[in-house]
Amino acid sequence: MITLHLCIVKNNQKMDNNIKGKVVIITGAGSGIGLATAKHLAALGANVSLAGRRKEKLDKLAAEIDRAGGKAIALATDVSKREEVEALIAHTIAAFGKIDVLFNNAGIMPVSMLENLHYAEWESMIDINIKGVLYGIGAVLPHFKAQLGGHFINVSSVAGHQVSPSSSVYSATKFAVRAISEGLRQEVKPYNIRTTIISPGMTESDLTDSITDERIKPMIGAIKQLAIPAESIARAVAYVISQPAEVDVNEIIIRPTAQPS
Template structure:
C-alpha cells in the first residue's frame, strides 16, 4: 500500500460503473477509504460490499450531481464517516452524440448540468473544506474531446469538456499554493459512456469507434499516479488514449 494513498479519504462521483467503479476498487486496494456517489444505489451497494469483503473501507451515498444538496450530502458522508476528505474525483458525465442540426436541446441541457455544473458543485463543496485544512486534491474528468473538438456529432459534448479543462486550469491557478488540481483526459475507455448516445446513426459510429477502447483500469492507474505523488508535486493534466487511437 502506498504511503501517500493509504488512509486518504477519496470521494468519487459517477462511481456505480466504468471509470468511477474501477478507480474506487483500485484506490481501495491501495488502502484509501472511498466514498462513492451515483444514482444507482444497487450498483453502489455491490461495489461497497466487494471492497469491504476484500478488507477495504468504503461507504456510499445516493447522488445526482445535478443537485447541489446531493453532492453536499455525499461529501459530508465522507466527513461524518471518516472525519475528513482528502480527494474529490468529479467523474460523473454523459456523452450523447448527435449532429447539431438535430437540435437536441434536452441532451444539451443534460450535458451542461452533469458535465459542467456537476463538476462545479463538487468543487464548491470540497473547496472550503480543503481551504480550512490547508490541503486537498481536486481531480476532474475531462476528455480528449476537450482538447480537440469531436465533430460532427460531439460538438456540445466537446464544449462541456473544454469547460472542464478551463475550470480546472483556472482553479489550479487560484488555489494551487495549497490544493492540488488534476484534469484527466481519456480517449476511448471501456465504460457505459458510449451508451448515452440515442441518435441512431451516431450510436453506430460511436460503438464502432469504441471497439479500440482500453479498460477502465487504465484510467484508474493514471488517477492513482496523480494522487500518490508527494504533496509538493501536482500532476496537473494527464491525457490517456489507446495506443491505436489517432483522435
C-alpha cells in the same frame, strides 16, 4: 540487481503510503472509470466514498470492497443537484472525518448532430458535466482551504481538446472542465491544494449507452473496438494521488495506442 530491487520496493511502498488512509470521493462510481478507480484505490488502502445515481450498484461495489478488506461508503447522488452534492460531502466527513481527494468523474455523452436539436440532452450534459463539477468543487473547497491541502481530479476527455461532428456540445462541456480546472489551479496555490485534469480517449464504459442518435451509434461502435480498460485510467488516478505533496500533476491525456485522434 539487488540494489535496484530494493529501490523498486521502496518506491512501491512510498506510493502505497501516499494513498493509504486518504479519503477519496468518487462520483460516477457505479460503472466504468469510477468503479475501476474505486476498486484500485481501495486496494491501495484509500477510504472511498462512492457516489452515483444507481444506489444498488453503489451498495454492491461498497460490499465488494468491504469483503476485500477495504473501507467504502455509498450514497445515491445526482451531481446536477447541488443539495445532493453537499449532502455527499457531509456524509463523507461524518463517516471518515475528512476529505483528501475529490474525483469529479460523473459525466454523460449523448453526442448528436446539432441539427437534431436534442435540447434535453444538451441541457443534461451541461447540468452533469459542468455544473456537477462546479458543485463538487464548491462543496469541497472550503474543507480543503481549512486543512491547507487536498486534491481535485476532474475528468475531461480527448473531446475536451478537439471537436468532431456530433461532439459539439459534449466537447464544449469538456473544454469547460479544463478551463474550470486551470482557473482553480491558479486560485488555490496559497492553500497547498493540487489539481489534475484526466482526459481519457476511448475507454471501456457505459458512457456511450446514452447516445440516441441512430446515425452516430454505428460510428461509436466501431471506435469502441479500440477501447482500453477502465483500469488504465484508474492507474493514472492512483499515480497522481501518490505523488508527494509538493508535486502537482496538472494534466494527463490517455488514449488507446491505436486511437488516431
